Amino acid sequence: MEIKKYFLQPGYIFITKEPYIIETVLGSCVALCLWDKINKIGAMNHYIYPECNDIKKQTAKYGNVSLNHMIKMYIKDGGILDNTIAYAFGGAKNIYLSSLVGDSNVEIVNRVLGKYQIKLSAYDFGGIRGRKVTFNTENGEYKIDVIKSNNLGVIANDK
Numbered sequence: 001m002e003i004k005k006y007f008l009q010p011g012y013i014f015i016t017k018e019p020y021i022i023e024t025v026l027g028s029c030v031a032l033c034l035w036d037k038i039n040k041i042g043a044m045n046h047y048i049y050p051e052c053n054d055i056k057k058q059t060a061k062y063g064n065v066s067l068n069h070m071i072k073m074y075i076k077d078g079g080i081l082d083n084t085i086a087y088a089f090g091g092a093k094n095i096y097l098s099s100l101v102g103d104s105n106v107e108i109v110n111r112v113l114g115k116y117q118i119k120l121s122a123y124d125f126g127g128i129r130g131r132k133v134t135f136n137t138e139n140g141e142y143k144i145d146v147i148k149s150n151n152l153g154v155i156a157n158d159k
Contacts, residue, residue: 003019003020003021003136003138004018004019004020004021005020005021005022005023006020006021006022006023007022007023007024008022008023008024008031008044008045008046009024009046010024010029010046010047010048010061011046011047011048011059011060011061011066012045012046012060013043013044013045013060013066013069013070013073014043014044014045015041015042015043015070015073015074015077015079016041016042016043016137017039017040017041017077017078018137019040019136019137019138020042020136020137020138021134021135021136021137022042022044022134022135022137023132023133023134023135024044024046024132024133025130025131025132025133025147026046026089026090026091026092026130026131026132026133027090027092027094027102027130028048028090028091028092028093028094028101028102028105029046029047029048029090029091029105030046030047030063030088030089030090030091030102030105030106030108030109030125031044031045031046031047031088031089031090031133032044032045032067032070032086032087032088032109032113033086033087033088033089033133033135033142034070034071034074034079034084034085034086034118035084035085035086035135035137035140036074036078036079036080036083036084037083037084037085037140038080038083039078039079039080039083040137040138041074041077041078041079041137042135042136042137042138042140043070043073043074043079044133044135045060045066045067045070046066047060047061047062047063047065047066047067047105048061048062048105049061049062049063049101049104049105050062050063050064050101050104050105050107050108051063051064051065051104051108052064052065063105063108063109063112064108064112067108067109067112067113068112071112071116071118081116081117081118084118085121085140086113086118086119086120086121087120087121087122087123087135087142088106088109088113088120088123088125089123089124089125089131089133089144090102090105090106090124090125090131090133091103091105091106091125091126092126092127092128092129092130092131093126093127093128102125102126103126106125106126122142124144129146129147129148130146130147131144131145131146131147132144132145132147
């Protein structure tokens, strides 16, 4: 049986008890992956901006909203934090946004994970290149492919 695939768009959250390959592409955005190694529950989000404090404008595009909501949904769906392996990726510099957006996106994921006492098992932050993230909810494995071209608006002054 072939495992299902899901492409996660910016500003969305995906949580599943079924085996899935979840993919997304990041520039200055950040994605958090959670995997309950006992219950085989996987979750991934993709947020664009670090935070929004206007209750009328809060969506999963913002890290403070997306991260808190995803963790609560993950727990509600049976994910147990003591069984959870967490990975986070992204936060590159972007020429179309303030160069601080990527850094701020990384800061918010670390702050929210600290609130829930979740430690990152792996992470890949910063730089000037985008990333394609592939996350397998069946076994908790992930893969990062660095984007060679510069079509994501990521600053291209590398050597």
